[in-house]
Amino acid sequence: QKEVEQDPGPLSVPEGAIVSLNCTYSNSAFQYFMWYRQYSRKGPELLMYTYSSGNKEDGRFTAQVDKSSKYISLFIRDSQPSDSATYLCAICLRIKAAGNKLTFGGGTRVLVKP
Amino acid sequence: NAGVTQTPKFQVLKTGQSMTLQCAQDMNHEYMSWYRQDPGMGLRLIHYSVGAGITDQGEVPNGYNVSRSTTEDFPLRLLSAAPSQTSVYFCASSYSKGSYEQYFGPGTRLTVT
Numbered sequence: 001q002k003e004v005e006q007d008p009g010p011l012s013v014p015e016g017a018i019v020s021l022n023c024t025y026s027n028s029a030f031q032y033f034m035w036y037r038q039y040s041r042k043g044p045e046l047l048m049y050t051y052s053s054g055n056k057e058d059g060r061f062t063a064q065v066d067k068s069s070k071y072i073s074l075f076i077r078d079s080q081p082s083d084s085a086t087y088l089c090a091i092c093l094r095i096k097a098a099g100n101k102l103t104f105g106g107g108t109r110v111l112v113k114p
Numbered sequence: 115n116a117g118v119t120q121t122p123k124f125q126v127l128k129t130g131q132s133m134t135l136q137c138a139q140d141m142n143h144e145y146m147s148w149y150r151q152d153p154g155m156g157l158r159l160i161h162y163s164v165g166a167g168i169t170d171q172g173e174v175p176n177g178y179n180v181s182r183s184t185t186e187d188f189p190l191r192l193l194s195a196a197p198s199q200t201s202v203y204f205c206a207s208s209y210s211k212g213s214y215e216q217y218f219g220p221g222t223r224l225t226v227t
Contacts, residue, residue, distance in 0.1 A: 008154055032214050043118070043204050043218030044157070088156065092214055100214055104156035 003027055004091055006105030015114050019076035023089035023105045026070065032092035032100070033065050035074045038107065039085045047087070048074070079112045086110070116140050118219035120205050126225045127195040135190040135222050137205030145208045146188040147172070147216070148180065150201040157204065163188055164211045195226045 006023045013019055021035075032051045036044035048063045050056045056063045064073040072091075076083055089105040121136045139146065147162035149172075159172030163182040177199060179191040188207075192199060202223050206216040 004156070006156075034214065041221070043206075043220050045218065046215045049214055090157075094212070100208075100212065102157075102159070102216065104158075106154045106156045 001026060002106075003103050004089060004105040006089055007108055008106055010109040010111055012111045012113060013079055015079060015081060015112055017079050017112075019074075019079050019083065019110055019112070021074040021076075021087050021089075021108050021110070023072050023091075024070055025072070025091050025103075027091075027093070027103075028067070028070065030091040030093055030103075032094070033063070033072050034090040034092065034102075035061075035063055036088040036090055036104075037085045038088060044088055076110075079110075081112050081114050084110060084112050118205055118207055118217050120203075120219040120222050122222060123220070124223050126227065127192070128227055129195060129197060131195050133192050133195070135192070135203055135205075135224075137188045137190065137219060138186050139188075139205075139207040139217070140186065141207065141209075141217070142185060143207035143217070144185070144210045145213065145216075146182065147206050148178070148188070148190045149204045149206065150174065150199075151204060151221075152201050160190065160203075192224075197226045200224060200226045 034049040035047045037047045038044040053067045060077045062075040086107040088107040093101045118139045148160040149157040161180040163169045205219040208216045
């Protein structure tokens, strides 16, 4: 079983719809939870991070963490064609000597149609 | 700032050949790392460095070497290329080993025939 599972998609939605993305993880020691966005043929860029259960909002984006269920979500409101990308969840374990060990999900490809 | 730069963008190698993927950052970041990205597998850590002169293995280090002689540069060497090393390689950096945000380069697409 992979440490972080993510549905690969693709997820196709009409412009203006809400996009809902999810990841599940197996290691309850994970401490930080992140979402990266990756446009085609580009490197990932950090979109949001959180370290506690609950919701965190940033503009049209909401990250949600449920540590008891080991489940994280990203919601994109009022989706735009420019949101078309692959979204990677990343979960972080802090190790004293080595620093932050990031484990990535496989990514979900999202297509927002005009 | 150029951020994290990688060269080359594309490379085709024959089995058994060796090569070095270059990575540089101009943000004075302490922490640098190399990942490979394969379809459905996510990003997997190959090697990382918490500062100049210090490197360590990640999740999938076999077949790769790294060194970090300066803060700016972190090259990845493929010793004897194999088809299983066909992948997209990303270099990333962060301010320190304790930083959660990593800045990624644009990637190198490598094909080994």
